[in-house]
Structures are given as C-alpha cells and as structure tokens.
Amino acid sequence: MSIRIGDIAPNFHAETTNGPIDFHDWIGSSWVFFFSHPADFTPVCTTEMGRTSQLSDQFEARNVKPIGLSTDTVEEHKTWVLDVNDTQNTTLTFPIVADKDLKVSELYGMIHPNESTTAAVRSVFIIDPDKKVRLTLTYPMNVGRNFDEIIRVIDALQLGDAEKIATPADWRPGGKVIIPPSISNEQAKDIFPQGWDEIRPYLRVTDVNQA
Missing domain, CATH: 3.30.1020.10 (Antioxidant, Horf6; Chain A, domain2)
Structure with a gap:
C-alpha cells in the first residue's frame, strides 16, 4: 500500500509495550511521530529508540506522541527496551507496536521485498491531529535517522499551519x-x-x- 501526503493515516488495532491500542483513538488530539525498525536487538535501531526517548521533552513540548514498530513480539520489545535504557542512558516510555504478523507493516508499506520480506525498513510518518499524513520518509536499514530533521520538519509543519x-x-x-x-x-x-x-x-x- 502506498500512503501519500494528505491521506488519512490508516487505522489499526495492535498490541504494544503499553498495552492494546486503537491507533486513531490513541492519537487523540496530538501529532504523531510513527516510525518503524527492522528488528529488536539490532544496533542502529537501539540508538534510534534511545534517541527518541532522550527527546521526549521536545516531542511533548510540540504535542507530539512518538510510537515505534518492529516485527517482533511485545515480550521481545520489553526485553529489548531494557537494553535500550541501559546502553542509551534513558528511560523509554513511549509504545512500541508488536507486528509479528506484519499486518501493520504491510498496511503502511513498510515491507520492501527487495530489502527484506520479514523486516520493516526505517519508515517515518508524521501525522497531524486530524489523522492526516503530513510527511513520509524512508531510510534504508543500515542508515540511522536524522532526528534534528524530524524535529525541524515538525516545527515547520506546525508553524505553517499556525501562520x-x-x-x-x-x-x-x-x-x-x-x-x-x-x-x-x-x-x-x-x-x-x-x-x-x-x-x-x-x-x-x-x-x-x-x-
């Protein structure tokens, strides 16, 4: 499925490290930074999960909720989070979607078969409170995301809407x-x-x- 800017972000129900969610209900009146990872217990993903957690105050100041995803189970996610916290000097509290059956990954076009048929590439979706997709980015598995750019584009989108x-x-x-x-x-x-x-x-x- 190809998700384009301006589309309503597809809704889904999923288990996460913070319990079951209905995605649209969970968004509420917030902006969302929804991002995927190839797998738990991998080096680049660990740094990205840690960086998202370290930036929690900046996301909160912008009314943005982060939510991650990888194609592993809740139990694996929770064990991995302990490593993230220990190696990245943080306390990760945002939810991570469990997507072992690839349903959400397929729904959002996160599986690129020429890269992997079982692991999600590094997708980014910035979603506004109206549930509209405002930005999409896709990184290869071996390149970590630029979080300065993610914060910058959220600032640009929000300023553009306001002014x-x-x-x-x-x-x-x-x-x-x-x-x-x-x-x-x-x-x-x-x-x-x-x-x-x-x-x-x-x-x-x-x-x-x-x-």
Missing part, C-alpha cells in the same frame, strides 16, 4: 519564512502586517512570531 506560511530550504526556527503565492499582496497586508521583502513577485519573505 499560513511556507519555509525555505534549510529553514530553522527563527529564520525568514515565505508567503505562499496563493496569498495575494492585498491579503498579505492583513495576514502579515509586519510587511515583507519581495525578491520576486512569487518570492516574498517575512518574519513571524516563532515563540
């Missing part, structure tokens, strides 16, 4: 933002009273409150 803006290449919080071409100059006067710099008629940059 009706787009963000330029390599944008970081506090940087200039772009007024979308769909907003006319007349409309922009009300939305951006602080004004803007018009580099081209289609390229207007401004500052917004990014507190």
Whole structure:
C-alpha cells in the first residue's frame, strides 16, 4: 500500500509495550511521530529508540506522541527496551507496536521485498491531529535517522499551519519564512502586517512570531 501526503493515516488495532491500542483513538488530539525498525536487538535501531526517548521533552513540548514498530513480539520489545535504557542512558516510555504478523507493516508499506520480506525498513510518518499524513520518509536499514530533521520538519509543519506560511530550504526556527503565492499582496497586508521583502513577485519573505 502506498500512503501519500494528505491521506488519512490508516487505522489499526495492535498490541504494544503499553498495552492494546486503537491507533486513531490513541492519537487523540496530538501529532504523531510513527516510525518503524527492522528488528529488536539490532544496533542502529537501539540508538534510534534511545534517541527518541532522550527527546521526549521536545516531542511533548510540540504535542507530539512518538510510537515505534518492529516485527517482533511485545515480550521481545520489553526485553529489548531494557537494553535500550541501559546502553542509551534513558528511560523509554513511549509504545512500541508488536507486528509479528506484519499486518501493520504491510498496511503502511513498510515491507520492501527487495530489502527484506520479514523486516520493516526505517519508515517515518508524521501525522497531524486530524489523522492526516503530513510527511513520509524512508531510510534504508543500515542508515540511522536524522532526528534534528524530524524535529525541524515538525516545527515547520506546525508553524505553517499556525501562520499560513511556507519555509525555505534549510529553514530553522527563527529564520525568514515565505508567503505562499496563493496569498495575494492585498491579503498579505492583513495576514502579515509586519510587511515583507519581495525578491520576486512569487518570492516574498517575512518574519513571524516563532515563540
């Protein structure tokens, strides 16, 4: 199954390390960082689970719930979490989906047969409170994710929703933002009273409150 930006994230019921969940009910009114792993007790996955846990305060500040997945059982996940906590100096509390039967992995297109028929690649789905998929990323099994980029894109998505803006290449919080071409100059006067710099008629940059 191919899941595209703007799609409603498919719902599922699954066992996790924090008990059974209905995914849409679990999302509630939060954003979600849903990410998959090839297997428990593997080195790259261990560092990524640990990094997600270490960033728990940053996710919480952005109203984001992390949830992991790998194609192992709840019992295996729980034993692995002890290793994650010990080796990554953290206390992992977010849920990890057990997907031994590959149902969720197949539903979300996480199984790439030319890579593996039984292990999920490193998929990322950023999902908003309306259950819409806002970003997808796929990493190969031997490359760990860039968590700075994951936090950055969540900031960009949330700022864009709040301020009706787009963000330029390599944008970081506090940087200039772009007024979308769909907003006319007349409309922009009300939305951006602080004004803007018009580099081209289609390229207007401004500052917004990014507190």
